[in-house]
Amino acid sequence: MPTTVRNPDIPELPLAKAVPKGNNGHRYRNGYGRVTVAAAPGEDALAAMTEPVHDSYGRRVRYLRISLTDACNLRCVYCMPEDMQFRPRQDLMSDEEVLFLVKVGASLGVDKIRLTGGEPTIRPGVVDLVRQMAVIPGIRDMAMTTNALLLDEMAQPLADAGLNRVNISIDTIDAERFRRITRWGDIDDVWRGIAAAERAGLRPVKLNCVVTRGFNEEDVIDLARLTLENDWEVRFIELMPFGEVSDFQLSHVVSFREMRERVESVFGELEEASYDFVDPSRPFRIPGAAGTLGFISSVTEPFCQGCGRVRLTADGKLRLCLLRDDEVDLLSPLRGGASFDEIRALMEEGAYHKPWGHGLASGDFAENRAMNQIGG
Ligand code: SAM
Numbered sequence: 001m002p003t004t005v006r007n008p009d010i011p012e013l014p015l016a017k018a019v020p021k022g023n024n025g026h027r028y029r030n031g032y033g034r035v036t037v038a039a040a041p042g043e044d045a046l047a048a049m050t051e052p053v054h055d056s057y058g059r060r061v062r063y064l065r066i067s068l069t070d071a072c073n074l075r076c077v078y079c080m081p082e083d084m085q086f087r088p089r090q091d092l093m094s095d096e097e098v099l100f101l102v103k104v105g106a107s108l109g110v111d112k113i114r115l116t117g118g119e120p121t122i123r124p125g126v127v128d129l130v131r132q133m134a135v136i137p138g139i140r141d142m143a144m145t146t147n148a149l150l151l152d153e154m155a156q157p158l159a160d161a162g163l164n165r166v167n168i169s170i171d172t173i174d175a176e177r178f179r180r181i182t183r184w185g186d187i188d189d190v191w192r193g194i195a196a197a198e199r200a201g202l203r204p205v206k207l208n209c210v211v212t213r214g215f216n217e218e219d220v221i222d223l224a225r226l227t228l229e230n231d232w233e234v235r236f237i238e239l240m241p242f243g244e245v246s247d248f249q250l251s252h253v254v255s256f257r258e259m260r261e262r263v264e265s266v267f268g269e270l271e272e273a274s275y276d277f278v279d280p281s282r283p284f285r286i287p288g289a290a291g292t293l294g295f296i297s298s299v300t301e302p303f304c305q306g307c308g309r310v311r312l313t314a315d316g317k318l319r320l321c322l323l324r325d326d327e328v329d330l331l332s333p334l335r336g337g338a339s340f341d342e343i344r345a346l347m348e349e350g351a352y353h354k355p356w357g358h359g360l361a362s363g364d365f366a367e368n369r370a371m372n373q374i375g376g
């Protein structure tokens, strides 16, 4: 079984020619460009320096979501345009840079990582990257959000490398509608991916369903029904506006209330399951069901008060709120020769300035990126 899967759609790009001056760190070369990183502290030193970081509202920032690539093997209508242009590889973080920044995060108390994208499984060498990330002191939980197309082959190697869980995106169980939403996806690949994830022990399996008006609002019933027999968490996500496709997204939002009413009109009143006020998904259960339902109501009923998440975009910016454009560039200083402590100070300062919440209600939209570049 292969440990890496290459996407033939992503061309091999030439390596960056110049290595920035003034860097005494370690030089290396890989498919994401020839760059240098400063030396990071060893395991013991890293563990000793770890100190939890809080934002200015007192929220502990402990969850880092990393977009491993902006590229994808699908083009979901709500995520990106069909002719989406992806960034050249040398603009994206190399493995060493990702690992360096995770170590910086760990030294600030980050203990939870989610790998996302774009589609994280198409990143060359992702299994090795997971293996190296899993042993970074302080990282206790590592999950991935994936469209599952490649999980049939990759679930076991990823689990063996140290991945704990997966969230799998599936917005309908109807093969034709799935193709329409993803523009060319085959739903059977997703079912195979879900089965492989379960076999590999990547549990509990969570299914992400973005509900888009005119595409799949009726599918919430069939998707909710999956929880009757399976101990999965099916999460219904409100469509969020980003970048170029924000007009489309705003006019196609289905609210949490409407989704819930639809589900309750068939299965009766939902029971509330226990909620930690940290997870963006509010959990419910159809009475007697094996699994749970979750609703992520970022647009109509935001949950910013419990948010301890920051994101690393594929091109190495620390993004402080999914739905705001505030970012701190970490990759340029890193490539320019900044030390571990200097990058740490930048990350700490950025986390401190994490905005309280998004500004959708006042017409303040994130415009500089599409979802695939941020990592949802
Ligand atoms: N390719 C992977 C996948 O689809 O699971 C990971 C990246 S994708 C950007 C992460 C999650 O964001 C997916 O569950 C996807 O459905 C969701 N998503 C994408 N665009 C969205 C949008 N405009 N609003 C809400 N969720 C969105």
Ligand code: SF4
Pocket: 072, 073, 074, 075, 076, 079, 080, 117, 118, 119, 147, 169, 372
């Ligand atoms: Fe790709 Fe995921 Fe975006 Fe769909 S939602 S286009 S699978 S990155």
